[in-house]
Amino acid sequence: MTSATLSRRKSQLTKGRLPRYAVWVVLAAAVVLAAAVSALVGFSIVTWAVFAAVFFVVGATLVTATVEGGRKATDSLATYLVYGCFLLALLPLLSVIWTVLERGLPGISYDFLFTSMNGVTGAVDNSAAENGTPVLGGAYHAVIGTLQITLWATLISVPVGLLAAIYLIEYGTGGPLTRAITFFVDVMTGIPSIVAGLFAAALFGLLFGPGTRTGFVAAVALSVLMIPVVVRSTEEMLKIVPNELREASYALGVRKWRTIMKVVIPTAISGIASGVTLAIARVIGETAPILVTAGFASAINWNVFSGWMSTLPTFIYYQILTPTSPTNIDASTQRAWAAALLLILMVMLLNLVARFVARMFAPKTSR
């Protein structure tokens, strides 16, 4: 048998294969068929999309099964289901972003960003609605409150959380203290945020008299929520620092504390930084603990140690629940959506900063 005869014979190793365009043909057919079927039951975009998805998955699986065999068919079925779940999971996210952008963007203006609600009454809103003039009043005081309270909460939580994690990983020997800390951190993770708020309110009530409400009390409440997140994420990051690096440092005659500060922490810093950011993002949107600890203010207050403060979440909450003008609630609704957009932007900005920080500190591996 020569090689010429061999090459002419059909290979025994290959099976039927669908051409590349087959999947697009099936998709087009599914979309057309779904349009027809949904027209029968009463056309809407949703039914059309659902029918198209179902027809495509069934059709593509059947076509693959007939041409390529059962194993490939199972593979493509699972692939399409996973893609489907991904799209499904993406829908709420896109919907939230779209809704907030659509309703919040009209409310964003220089005035909204840089004025407070001080002096803005129902009468002001009513006249704005009647004369068609721009809505007055803004969230400046709430932005300041959010930044201040979150900053102070971070200042409290990061040192405590970081040091607790360092103790657990570097010094803890599995003794009773280590186990107790781990246990209480776990318990703290599960504390409902309103309970944290009540705790801080009660604590400061005991220390400085009942009804003490300042931004700092809110910061303490938020740090109760933040600390366990910081401890947990830092712990995980310190765990994955290779022991060889610690030993290399010890072998150079470097003390343990210095080894931790100069070798272990720098190696893990990018992970720690993103853990801290996640913890901040977790508390920046809290509403309930702020209400019971910082109260609510409509004027600018820079001082976290005295006077009530409001944050973006409490601002949104009050604008929706008790509109400034009960007869013309549109102005308040607009302000609430604009504040929501602002909050999302702040959290996104924070995430970007964390990524940047992480990249800046990350161990360098390029040649």
Place this chain on the structure above:
Amino acid sequence: MSKRIDVKDLNVYYSKFLAVEDVNINIEARSVTAFIGPSGCGKSTFLRTLNRMHEVIPGARVEGEVLLDGDNLYDAAVDPVTVRSQIGMVFQRPNPFPTMSIRDNVLAGVKLNNRRISKSDADALVEKSLQGANLWNEVKDRLGRPGSGLSGGQQQRLCIARAIAVSPQVILMDEPCSALDPISTLAIEDLINELKNEYTVVIVTHNMQQAARVSDKTAFFNIAGTGKPGKLIEYGETAAIFSKPAEKATEDYVSGRFG
């Protein structure tokens, strides 16, 4: 600068488990001593007791004496950090600090201890250490690059440079070539031969040819069975250990008829 090590009646424990039993050995200054023996016989454990790296592991402790030029390392008043700055160590896997450049890796022993050093002194120390580790010509143009970007053999020589930059008396090497190719291994073996002029070198190796090539004296460790402690079976001139060992077990091991 190099000191001798004398070990007297040393027992090494992991919690209650006796890992190495009753070792007596005298290691000359400015010589290369190789530890050979099967896996799990306690060579590395014993090596780590020589600069108190052993006690980094929780529950690990020793009984007996290790004398560095007559001073007992395990005296209650001795700070392990002082011991480790006099007795350097190179590990099995190259472990340069990933956050530091090549230059900073060499200077790690100085900088991590917050010792002040002028830029010209630092430059001189970097060059001297890298020359000493036969790495200078390969990296002199990229000292600012990360150390983890080097090849495995270069990383290991960087670790040796890092160890000699703190000018120790003794350098311990725990299978320094086991992760390296033959060419990098040759480079490290040449380096060990040069290091011997200034330092006391102790090396653990699984490669008997390597022990025969680089060492002046060889110690053979063995273990009677799993769960039993490792013991020093025979210690002597390398030539004698490999040609006419006194013990039957040593002969079986070096000639490949193990067990």
